[in-house]
Amino acid sequence: MKNAPKILGLDVSKSSVSACLLTEKPNEPRQFYYSCQFYDFSANRKDLDRMLALKPDIAVLEPTGTNYSKIWSEHLTRNGVEVKLVGHRELRSYRAHHLGLPDKDDNADALALACYWFDYNADPKRFVKNYDAQASQIRNLVLRLEHLNRLQSPVINRLRQDLAWQFPEVALVQSKRGKNGSLPLLWAWMCNQRLSKRYDTLYLKSIGLGLEASTRERAGIICNLQNQEYCIEEELRSHLRDECFTPYFQVFQEFGFGFRLSATLIAYIYPIEHFLIDGKEDVQFHLGRKSKKPTKRYLSLRRFQKTLGLAPSMESSGDKKGIKTSNGSKLCRKALWQWVFTGLEPKRRLSNETVKTLCEYLDAEKASGKPIRLVRSRVAVKAVKLLFGKLVDATKHLE
Numbered sequence: 001m002k003n004a005p006k007i008l009g010l011d012v013s014k015s016s017v018s019a020c021l022l023t024e025k026p027n028e029p030r031q032f033y034y035s036c037q038f039y040d041f042s043a044n045r046k047d048l049d050r051m052l053a054l055k056p057d058i059a060v061l062e063p064t065g066t067n068y069s070k071i072w073s074e075h076l077t078r079n080g081v082e083v084k085l086v087g088h089r090e091l092r093s094y095r096a097h098h099l100g101l102p103d104k105d106d107n108a109d110a111l112a113l114a115c116y117w118f119d120y121n122a123d124p125k126r127f128v129k130n131y132d133a134q135a136s137q138i139r140n141l142v143l144r145l146e147h148l149n150r151l152q153s154p155v156i157n158r159l160r161q162d163l164a165w166q167f168p169e170v171a172l173v174q175s176k177r178g179k180n181g182s183l184p185l186l187w188a189w190m191c192n193q194r195l196s197k198r199y200d201t202l203y204l205k206s207i208g209l210g211l212e213a214s215t216r217e218r219a220g221i222i223c224n225l226q227n228q229e230y231c232i233e234e235e236l237r238s239h240l241r242d243e244c245f246t247p248y249f250q251v252f253q254e255f256g257f258g259f260r261l262s263a264t265l266i267a268y269i270y271p272i273e274h275f276l277i278d279g280k281e282d283v284q285f286h287l288g289r290k291s292k293k294p295t296k297r298y299l300s301l302r303r304f305q306k307t308l309g310l311a312p313s314m315e316s317s318g319d320k321k322g323i324k325t326s327n328g329s330k331l332c333r334k335a336l337w338q339w340v341f342t343g344l345e346p347k348r349r350l351s352n353e354t355v356k357t358l359c360e361y362l363d364a365e366k367a368s369g370k371p372i373r374l375v376r377s378r379v380a381v382k383a384v385k386l387l388f389g390k391l392v393d394a395t396k397h398l399e
Contacts, residue, residue, distance in 0.1 A: 008056035008081075009114030010072060011106045012064040016042045017072060018106035021054050025118035029099040029111065038107045043071060052079055060084045060113040062091060063128055085128035086116055094119075129274055134239065139267035141236045145260070146331060148229050155218055155225075159187075162215045167208040170199070181230045183223045190219035236263050245270070247394040254390065255358075255383065256343045256350045261335050268307055268329050272391045275300045275307075281392065304388045309333030310381050336380040344379065354390075358383055 004023040011018040019039040026032035039054075041047040052075075059076045061069055063085045073083045086094075095101050095112035098119070120126035131139060163171040175186035188194035190211065203211075237259075240249070245266060252262045273279065282299040305311035309328030343349060344359055361382055365375040 005057040006055060007114045007117045008051075008054065008059045009110040009112065009116075010059055010061040011109035011113065012061055012069045012072060013106065014068055016040060016047075017051075017061075018110045019051065019054075020107065020110040020114045021056060022111075022114040022118070025115050029115055030101055033101055033108060033111055036107075036111060038110060048075055052076075056081050058082045058084060058117060060086060060117045062086055062088055062109075062113070083130070084117060085130065086113060086126075087128050090126070091116065132271055132274075134242065134244070135267055135270040138236065138239055138263060138270075141232050141239070142260075142264050142267045142331075145229060145232050145236075148225050148232070152222060152225050155221055159215065159218050159222070162212070162218075163208075165209055166211050166215055167203060167206050169202050169206055169208070177226050177230065181234075183226055187219040187222045187226075191216050191223055193220070193223055233259075240266065248272075248391065251387065251390045251394050254350075254352055254354045255339075255387065256355060257339065258343075261339055264332055264335050265308070268332055269304065269391075272388075272395050275304045275388075276392070279396075301385060301388050305381065305384055307332075308336065308384055310336065310377075310384050333380075336383065337376055340376045340379050340383070354386060357386070 007022050009020040009022070017040075019041060020036060021039070026036075039051070041051045056076075059072075059081050061072065061083070063069060076083055091109065091112055092104075094116055095104070095108060099112055099115060101108040101112060116126075160171050170186055173186050175184035177184050182188075183193055185194055185196055186199065189196045189199045240263060248266060248270065249262060252265070257265070269275075276282065277300070281301070282303075284297045284299060285294045286297055287293065288295040302311055306328045309330055309332050311328060340362070344355065344362055349355060349359065358379060362375065362379045365378055366372070370378075
């Protein structure tokens with residue numbers, strides 16, 4: 001008789017994990033919780049060896065960011081342990097409603113994660129997909145770029161407020177990094193990293209009260225962050241030159257996606273085969289709730305939209321009905337919304353068939369009097385539907 005697999009439920013904290021090892025699901029999880037042997041492992045060599053000594057076959061954990069869970073997943077994978085990921089919402093509902101465990105704590109989560117595998121191991125859709133290794137690297141770089149962008153905004157805002165009285169003539173100047181990676185001229189001039197006769201002359205004639213040392217230091221911070229940003233972008237470009245991404249970029253060009261948006265999409269949707277079943281779209285027939293007639297459900301497309309944060313979900317209670325798109329990647333949703341604003345709404349835009357179709361839809365929605373935020377969201381959803389079909393077609397003949 002084959003030995004039962006050892007399932008290790010891991011609840012990840014900042015520098016430690018709570019663990020529960022099971023070979024079968026307990027009949028009464030709530031009672032078992034009080035007698036179960038739980039383990040606490042810190043992020044050090046001694047405790048890692050203790051964890052591996054348990055010889056688990058499968059580890060089940062939540063995707064707690066890209067940093068906290070990464071070290072544990074990596075070491076377990078290197079030692080031949082299969083790693084499964086369970087979504088936060090799914091685990092919360094499962095723990096409370098299926099297992100009836102007490103108030104949330106780390107041990108209860110570890111037990112729930114281990115039990116979850118016994119109930120749902122036969123259904124891969126119940127688990128969060130493991131990203132392709134290349135896509136994971138790209139995703140980490142994209143997230144680092146987004147982090148650097150968030151860091152710069154408050155510093156630049158503070159700088160502009162100070163420049164309003166220290167050097168008002170340049171307070172509203174939009175200083176950007178050069179295509180060759182050269183630092184933004186204004187900020188680099190302020191911290192003595194670049195020379196500029198123009199700014200020298202302006203400063204001599206300025207009515208401002210003079211640049212303070214703290215202002216120059218903040219300009220240096222911006223330059224430092226810009227340098228980091230450029231290095232990450234170059235690393236991203238080197239990854240994205242791989243031939244496997246060529247058909248994706250060919251499709252992206254039809255939509256006029258910029259480099260950052262393209263990289264962000266690759267990070268979340270590559271490979272497109274993750275959304276298919278045996279290379280084909282997952283289309284199922286169900287009886288309509290109201291019509292009672294056979295209705296097509298495009299499940300592959302739905303999963304694709306949900307990943308990009310653009311799959312609306314219905315919420316109703318009594319007489320109240322509403323639709324929201326709170327699931328999926330907020331980063332992708334924001335990036336696509338910005339693309340509609342900057343890539344489709346301006347008069348100067350691409351003139352191919354894809355963009356023309358989207359712009360006609362955009363104009364029609366605007367003409368109907370709908371709120372502009374709703375219009376942009378609906379256009380983004382339509383664009384994502386078109387994008388999915390084109391990506392499936394473009395990758396059909398790839399091995």
